[in-house]
């Protein structure tokens with residue numbers, strides 16, 4: 001949901017993230033590229049490398065390549081959205097300039113452990129928090145640089161923009177800046193129209209519509225090279241404070257309802273990912289509720305059931321990064337069995353504020369149905 005901002009009630013965007021110094025860009029991809037450009041300049045390795053999780057958004061690769069570094073993939077830990085720490089330690093070398101951790105679906109990466117692994121090396125730890133948006137008081141911003149996205153489907157969505165929060169003054173100074181981009185009134189009213197359309201289409205009951213309109217590009221995972229670091233549109237950034245405060249106030253009752261539903265309806269062929277990560281109900285806000293469905297037929301049926309009822313289930317990214325269209329040439333021969341298995345089993349459920357009680361009941365129905373189908377199929 002996007003709330004068109006009002007200049008009169010908007011506090012300065014910079015103040016929102018105090019004590020972190022915030023730099024705004026046209027997208028999280030640009031923001032990530034800016035932090036990587038700074039990391040490459042800081043370590044001056046002859047052939048700089050950046051370590052990334054093998055499952056995730058292809059924009060990570062675009063940002064690394066833009067910064068003139070080589071992306072090196074780290075496989076996931078089994079049944080977790082986290083990078084495998086042994087694999088990470090083994091990949092560290094004199095050319096490593098940065099490690100990018102991702103708070104996938106809003107589940108926090110294990111930054112203290114990554115920090116331990118890179119201690120004393122000068123390697124820059126970048127926290128890609130595009131899918132998570134905790135308030136500063138939560139003490140969950142742990143990277144040297146923290147990247148935020150205000151793009152489509154993010155916790156704070158303006159359909160435009162991203163930011164880098166720098167932990168220290170020196171890190172903030174190292175970021176490349178681009179001049180602010182000023183859009184015309186016409187472009188801005190176009191954005192307002194898109195915002196209205198986006199709000200309308202994010203209703204759970206209308207999910208069939210965006211899925212049926214390919215030009216909206218929803219659910220599509222493609223590699224797009226980054227041509228330049230784009231600046232944020234300052235007029236759209238006026239909308240940021242009210243949307244950020246709304247995000248921080250948002251209720252987590254949908255994710256709590258799904259947590260309860262999984263505990264009593266899912267069965268042992270489904271891994272409740274947030275629960276598996278923290279051993280109980282997640283205290284953090286999820287962007288979407290991720291589960292791993294171990295049986296491919298049950299997963300297919302679950303997708304069918306949820307899709308048929310317009311419940312907005314999605315696989316997020318349908319393959320690990322080496323399988324993403326356009327990325328094959330960068331990762332030929334790279335093996336990441338855990339990320340592949342994760343991609344084959346992942347299903348994510350919507351938790352946004354337009355998901356109604358009735359939608360939750362239907363989700364429960366699909367989970368129960370999938371479990372029954374599995375019994376009938378004799379698994």
Ligand SMILES: Cc1ncc(COP(=O)(O)O)c(C=O)c1O
Pocket residue numbers: 027028029030056057059060102128130131149150151152161162
């Ligand atoms: C983890 C992550 N990082 C970066 C990005 C890129 O964000 P943007 O679309 O704002 O460039 C995304 C987009 O989905 C993402 O999920």
